[in-house]
Amino acid sequence: MARQLITFRLGEQSFGLDIMTIREIRAWSPATRLPHVPSYVAGVVNLRGTVLPVIDLAARLGWEAAVPTDRHVIIVVQTGGQLRGLIVDAVSDIVTIQEDAIQPPPTTGHDAVVPHLEGLVALEDRMVMVLDMPSLTSDVTLPEAA
Amino acid sequence: MTNEEIQGIFFLECEEALALAEEGLMACQSGTADGETVNSIFRAVHSIKGGAGAFSFTLLQAFTHKFETVLSYVRDGDLALGDRLTGLMLRAFDVLSDHVASVRGEGPSPDDEAVSAELEEVAERAAAGLPIEEMTSDDVGAASVTAAADEASADDFGLDFDLDDLMGELSLDAGEAAAMEAAAAEVERRLEDGEAVVAVASAPVTDVTDMSSLPISASLHGWHVALSFADGALANGNEPLLMLRELGELGGSCLSVDASALPSLDQLTVEKSWLSWEFALPASVTRAEIEDVFDFIGDDCTLKIEEMEALPGSGPVSVTLPAYPPVAAPAPAAVMASVPAPAPAPVIVQPAAEVKSAPVPVAPLKEAAEQIPVPASAPPPSSATVPATASSAPRPVSSVGQTVRVDLAKLDRLIDTVGELVIAQAMMAQRLGHNGAAVTDEMGMLDQLTREIQESAMSIRAQPIGSVFSRVPRIVRELESSTGKKVQLTMSGESTELDKTVVERLGEPLTHLIRNAVDHGIETPEQRIASGKPAEGQLHLSAEQRGGRILISITDDGAGINREVVLRKARERGLIAPDAQLTNEEIDNLIFAAGFSTAQQVSNISGRGVGMDVVRQNVKDLGGRISIESRPGEGCTFTLALPLTLAIADGMIVTVGDQTVVIPLTHVLESLRPEEKDIDGIGQDLMVLNNRGRFLPIVPLSNATGARGALTNPGEGVLIVVDTEGHGQAVLKDEVRSLVRVRRLNLLGVWPIKRQFDVVFCRNVMIYFDQPTREKLVARFADHLAPGGHLYIGHSERVSGPAQQRLELVGNTIYRKVEA
Numbered sequence: 001m002a003r004q005l006i007t008f009r010l011g012e013q014s015f016g017l018d019i020m021t022i023r024e025i026r027a028w029s030p031a032t033r034l035p036h037v038p039s040y041v042a043g044v045v046n047l048r049g050t051v052l053p054v055i056d057l058a059a060r061l062g063w064e065a066a067v068p069t070d071r072h073v074i075i076v077v078q079t080g081g082q083l084r085g086l087i088v089d090a091v092s093d094i095v096t097i098q099e100d101a102i103q104p105p106p107t108t109g110h111d112a113v114v115p116h117l118e119g120l121v122a123l124e125d126r127m128v129m130v131l132d133m134p135s136l137t138s139d140v141t142l143p144e145a146a
Numbered sequence: 147m148t149n150e151e152i153q154g155i156f157f158l159e160c161e162e163a164l165a166l167a168e169e170g171l172m173a174c175q176s177g178t179a180d181g182e183t184v185n186s187i188f189r190a191v192h193s194i195k196g197g198a199g200a201f202s203f204t205l206l207q208a209f210t211h212k213f214e215t216v217l218s219y220v221r222d223g224d225l226a227l228g229d230r231l232t233g234l235m236l237r238a239f240d241v242l243s244d245h246v247a248s249v250r251g252e253g254p255s256p257d258d259e260a261v262s263a264e265l266e267e268v269a270e271r272a273a274a275g276l277p278i279e280e281m282t283s284d285d286v287g288a289a290s291v292t293a294a295a296d297e298a299s300a301d302d303f304g305l306d307f308d309l310d311d312l313m314g315e316l317s318l319d320a321g322e323a324a325a326m327e328a329a330a331a332e333v334e335r336r337l338e339d340g341e342a343v344v345a346v347a348s349a350p351v352t353d354v355t356d357m358s359s360l361p362i363s364a365s366l367h368g369w370h371v372a373l374s375f376a377d378g379a380l381a382n383g384n385e386p387l388l389m390l391r392e393l394g395e396l397g398g399s400c401l402s403v404d405a406s407a408l409p410s411l412d413q414l415t416v417e418k419s420w421l422s423w424e425f426a427l428p429a430s431v432t433r434a435e436i437e438d439v440f441d442f443i444g445d446d447c448t449l450k451i452e453e454m455e456a457l458p459g460s461g462p463v464s465v466t467l468p469a470y471p472p473v474a475a476p477a478p479a480a481v482m483a484s485v486p487a488p489a490p491a492p493v494i495v496q497p498a499a500e501v502k503s504a505p506v507p508v509a510p511l512k513e514a515a516e517q518i519p520v521p522a523s524a525p526p527p528s529s530a531t532v533p534a535t536a537s538s539a540p541r542p543v544s545s546v547g548q549t550v551r552v553d554l555a556k557l558d559r560l561i562d563t564v565g566e567l568v569i570a571q572a573m574m575a576q577r578l579g580h581n582g583a584a585v586t587d588e589m590g591m592l593d594q595l596t597r598e599i600q601e602s603a604m605s606i607r608a609q610p611i612g613s614v615f616s617r618v619p620r621i622v623r624e625l626e627s628s629t630g631k632k633v634q635l636t637m638s639g640e641s642t643e644l645d646k647t648v649v650e651r652l653g654e655p656l657t658h659l660i661r662n663a664v665d666h667g668i669e670t671p672e673q674r675i676a677s678g679k680p681a682e683g684q685l686h687l688s689a690e691q692r693g694g695r696i697l698i699s700i701t702d703d704g705a706g707i708n709r710e711v712v713l714r715k716a717r718e719r720g721l722i723a724p725d726a727q728l729t730n731e732e733i734d735n736l737i738f739a740a741g742f743s744t745a746q747q748v749s750n751i752s753g754r755g756v757g758m759d760v761v762r763q764n765v766k767d768l769g770g771r772i773s774i775e776s777r778p779g780e781g782c783t784f785t786l787a788l789p790l791t792l793a794i795a796d797g798m799i800v801t802v803g804d805q806t807v808v809i810p811l812t813h814v815l816e817s818l819r820p821e822e823k824d825i826d827g828i829g830q831d832l833m834v835l836n837n838r839g840r841f842l843p844i845v846p847l848s849n850a851t852g853a854r855g856a857l858t859n860p861g862e863g864v865l866i867v868v869d870t871e872g873h874g875q876a877v878l879k880d881e882v883r884s885l886v887r888v889r890r891l892n893l894l895g896v897w898p899i900k901r902q903f904d905v906v907f908c909r910n911v912m913i914y915f916d917q918p919t920r921e922k923l924v925a926r927f928a929d930h931l932a933p934g935g936h937l938y939i940g941h942s943e944r945v946s947g948p949a950q951q952r953l954e955l956v957g958n959t960i961y962r963k964v965e966a
Contacts, residue, residue: 103840113829126826
């Protein structure tokens with residue numbers, strides 16, 4: 001079965017997200033900080049009247065928090081009926097892959113990224129890590145602000 | 147030979163017979179059965195019956211008799227194999243297994259009432275010519291004459307006794323009697339069926355009168371019918387067999403068969419009918435009804451119907467055989483005694499039941515005769531050719547083969563010695579290399595030969611895993627009936643071989659996993675249909691060899707592991723901290739924790755919570771590992787990775803920082819120096835190697851060994867791609883040094899090592915032993931050290947005991963053996 005992924009960069013590494021989970025991609029705009037939220041929640045932004053939480057993906061994956069600039073991008077995803085924004089460095093491409101081309105993530109090693117991976121996929125000579133959206137956002141139980 | 151020993155042999159034979167029968171039944175179930183399959187099941191059941199009779203296991207004997215009766219109808223084509231019949235036979239097989247277990251004292255006597263009754267019912271229907279499910283191919287017209295003839299003659303040849311059956315019994319006092327009894331039962335059955343077209347002569351049956359003492363049950367009647375068929379009967383399209391059956395259906399029973407007209411084989415014309423019969427029919431049948439049977443045959447039949455006054459009651463069946471010399475097999479000596487010296491070897495003759503007078507259609511006799519290997523140069527004497535109703539190949543050779551039973555200890559000694567040989571060879575090669583003698587052809591050949599010897603020695607201990615797998619179908623059937631779930635079991639790789647000890651200890655964990663898969667994994671038919679799956683669950687059992695490991699996987703297409711429930715239970719039971727964050731895999735692995743069970747209800751199948759941790763322990767004890775791959779809603783796969791052997795392993799010596807370690811070569815797929823572009827990062831701590839499109843995590847070996855000063859940049863070192871349970875991973879090494887061989891040695895067992903060593907490393911092992919053991923061990927080390935040789939022990943250990951005298955401390959934890 002073919003699937004389409006949107007690939008994007010975060011630091012030096014490439015990630016992929018299933019295109020079906022993505023609502024839109026928009027330029028970075030400053031987020032409003034929220035009190036008492038996990039450190040990787042960068043705040044909330046107003047998306048045409050809908051207020052949605054924005055997650056700093058780098059921080060979520062256990063890396064250093066991003067210092068957002070105008071070059072950063074927010075990918076708006078829909079998961080479990082809720083909208084989330086993900087801060088990433090840059091969106092790269094839309095690619096089509098076969099379902100069976102996705103390799104399972106490594107089971108050894110203990111990087112914080114691994115639990116959030118659906119799998120790995122080889123694109124030409126790059127490796128793209130396919131993110132498992134539900135696991136990324138499952139513990140962010142923010143009330144719908146709107 | 148004591149009676150116990152003979153019984154032991156019988157039990158072994160039972161085991162073989164059961165395995166054979168099950169194999170056949172499986173073939174029936176999968177629709178790949180042919181005539182020979184049914185025959186082999188029949189033979190298997192029959193040989194159990196024979197032995198059971200000899201040892202007076204009456205329950206077992208009675209049950210096998212019923213089972214055998216049904217099987218004989220199937221074999222004769224009176225019953226067509228269909229789902230219902232196959233199901234019944236499978237159930238009968240299970241009961242039979244229980245019976246066998248019960249006579250072995252391994253279980254209670256099973257309740258066979260239901261299955262027995264069903265078997266009887268089926269047999270009765272078959273006897274009456276009623277179909278069980280499909281139409282039988284039996285009965286009708288001239289066109290089927292040949293087929294019927296084939297069937298009938300198949301009876302005469304495949305029937306009654308196996309060679310081994312007899313051999314087992316002949317050595318017993320009771321054996322002969324039992325054999326006769328079995329034969330009698332057979333005659334009786336066939337008489338009841340009215341298809342006693344054949345005079346049956348039994349084993350060392352020189353004495354037919356033995357049989358005359360046998361009671362014949364059904365014989366209430368008022369008519370005496372004598373009949374024989376004219377030469378032209380078969381040619382005119384008549385089938386005497388059908389008429390005899392019809393007489394049987396009218397309630398007739400055969401009083402006698404006259405086979406005295408039967409000529410020797412070389413004069414036998416197959417188109418002629420050689421036998422004549424006398425039948426008794428009950429008074430309830432009218433003369434017209436009897437005559438009706440022979441309505442169409444007309445003048446081709448000589449028929450004499452007389453009213454009979456005296457009831458023959460339990461009169462004997464008299465069988466008149468032509469005056470042939472008896473036949474003996476060369477094999478069982480016991481037979482020989484009662485028999486004139488048999489023909490010289492070239493004629494292979496099956497003794498016993500195969501000796502029979504021919505039935506009406508005799509064509510297959512010729513075939514049988516052709517199978518007898520008769521070298522042209524040495525024509526056998528006539529005494530051997532005359533009773534040529536013997537056929538070769540008494541039992542299927544394919545599944546049993548020729549075997550030698552060897553004491554396991556002897557075998558282990560051989561394997562140990564071979565291990566030494568391998569090491570000696572490796573040492574010699576090394577020494578030659580050091581002395582500048584280049585690797586010669588002879589050395590290469592020696593290396594090759596040693597490896598071959600090693601492999602064949604290993605393969606002696608190897609057993610196909612099929613012996614464990616063969617139990618599974620039964621387990622699944624029982625589970626099906628107790629859970630009401632429908633499961634289709636498929637298996638692959640049954641011929642994969644692994645070490646005998648491993649095979650033997652695999653049964654328990656495997657059984658557990660199968661039960662789990664059916665009890666927890668596969669849903670009820672209703673649930674399955676509701677979730678859009680076929681009502682019948684799939685269970686696949688497979689075995690394959692990969693590298694130095696055997697992978698056994700059990701895959702079901704059930705619900706998979708319910709991670710939420712698992713997590714909740716684990717928290718309830720305090721197996722994990724309430725706030726612990728676990729990956730899916732970690733959650734799946736929780737089911738191996740001791741005291742964990744998610745079964746909603748404790749059933750007698752599984753759910754007591756002592757399951758999976760025991761399974762894991764069992765597998766660990768075998769040097770193996772178990773892993774789970776669960777796909778929620780789609781199913782679950784358990785994979786057992788077991789070592790091929792516990793004895794010898796090749797290893798690769800590598801350097802990591804300040805340490806030198808050995809990696810078992812069976813795990814090594816390749817070693818390489820990666821290029822920068824082949825390495826990718828996952829997050830901050832994890833790197834993967836792009837190994838031709840496959841991403842393998844890179845594990846710095848120094849993490850595991852704690853080596854200092856090891857390389858951390860994969861681009862600079864050497865990566866060794868290793869394989870563990872199908873997940874590849876690359877291990878980072880500084881340098882690959884050389885290949886060595888490593889052998890396991892039980893320090894407390896008998897050491898197969900004969901020579902002395904220059905260096906012995908035994909670090910941090912002795913700390914696990916008590917003081918006397920340590921002292922003993924040190925003494926052993928000292929014994930095996932060459933004068934001046936070194937012993938290295940761990941930092942927390944010390945050399946103690948009397949052997950201390952022989953070892954002097956030359957450095958921290960290093961001892962040298964004092965020159966003698």
